[in-house]
Amino acid sequence: MAQIKTYSRLQIFLHWTIAALIVIQLTINADMQQAFAQRLSSGTIPDNAGAIFHAVIGILVFFLALLRLGLRFWHGVPEPEGNLSPLVGFLSLATHWLLYGFMFLMPVTGAMAWFFGIELAGVLHELGRLVLIPAILLHVAGAVVEELVLDNRVVRKMLRSRAR
Numbered sequence: 001m002a003q004i005k006t007y008s009r010l011q012i013f014l015h016w017t018i019a020a021l022i023v024i025q026l027t028i029n030a031d032m033q034q035a036f037a038q039r040l041s042s043g044t045i046p047d048n049a050g051a052i053f054h055a056v057i058g059i060l061v062f063f064l065a066l067l068r069l070g071l072r073f074w075h076g077v078p079e080p081e082g083n084l085s086p087l088v089g090f091l092s093l094a095t096h097w098l099l100y101g102f103m104f105l106m107p108v109t110g111a112m113a114w115f116f117g118i119e120l121a122g123v124l125h126e127l128g129r130l131v132l133i134p135a136i137l138l139h140v141a142g143a144v145v146e147e148l149v150l151d152n153r154v155v156r157k158m159l160r161s162r163a164r
Contacts, residue, residue, distance in 0.1 A: 065103035
């Protein structure tokens with residue numbers, strides 16, 4: 001396979017769409033927290049629009065992440081430019097796979113908690129949120145450092161699909 005120079009338009013669209021949906025999930029979740037407490041106490045799923053919105057967005061993130069992962073294997077991803085140290089390369093790759101893991105684990109634990117009333121899944125979902133936020137911040141910081149300090153065009157590649 002020829003070396004990939006840029007991400008496809010679909011990969012870029014999925015990256016930013018999933019990122020926006022995750023930010024929404026992390027910032028607008030109070031209704032789900034209240035509804036889940038009601039779910040545990042009553043044993044029934046409350047009719048709460050905010051909670052339903054949160055659940056639907058979580059399911060959407062899961063399937064979009066599945067598509068994104070498939071594209072990663074089918075289309076490939078650009079190799080890092082420049083001379084990344086082995087440590088920076090490892091941290092970048094590890095952070096990406098950690099985020100992929102969260103794109104799948106958060107919706108799964110959320111669905112287990114919401115639809116099946118599994119309290120442990122809800123606890124794991126909440127703990128996952130506390131790890132996901134620093135992982136996202138690490139990803140953003142790493143991208144900024146790679147773009148501005150190492151000048152490897154990583155951010156530019158995720159903003160447009162053609163090199164200019």
